Amino acid sequence: MSGNDYAQARKQYVEEARRSFGHMGEDDYETEELSGGTSFLKVRLLISVCIFAAFVLCDRTGSRFYQYTTKEVISMLREERFQSQLDSIRETWTEITRNQ
Numbered sequence: 001m002s003g004n005d006y007a008q009a010r011k012q013y014v015e016e017a018r019r020s021f022g023h024m025g026e027d028d029y030e031t032e033e034l035s036g037g038t039s040f041l042k043v044r045l046l047i048s049v050c051i052f053a054a055f056v057l058c059d060r061t062g063s064r065f066y067q068y069t070t071k072e073v074i075s076m077l078r079e080e081r082f083q084s085q086l087d088s089i090r091e092t093w094t095e096i097t098r099n100q
Contacts, residue, residue, distance in 0.1 A: 057063070059070040068076075076082075 054065070055070060055073070058065050062069075065073075
């Protein structure tokens with residue numbers, strides 16, 4: 001079998017394999033687009049759970065994270081020390097989502 005014959009046979013095999021799985025209709029593409037949003041939500045949720053788990057671990061062991069104890073982190077959050085920065089991030093995000 002020459003190289004060209006092998007390539008043709010391989011191409012035919014791949015096409016037959018694709019046909020065996022069926023044809024993707026337009027509805028299939030629409031559901032894939034929706035699942036992209038949910039997968040992003042899942043990633044965000046996973047990251048937040050990991051951060052919370054790290055916080056609890058530091059709290060239980062008395063460890064420090066970047067020279068901050070968990071009590072210092074809690075007090076910084078209560079002081080709303082970063083509120084102006086959070087507000088600017090929210091405003092920017094709102095503008096970005098409106099323009100799209």
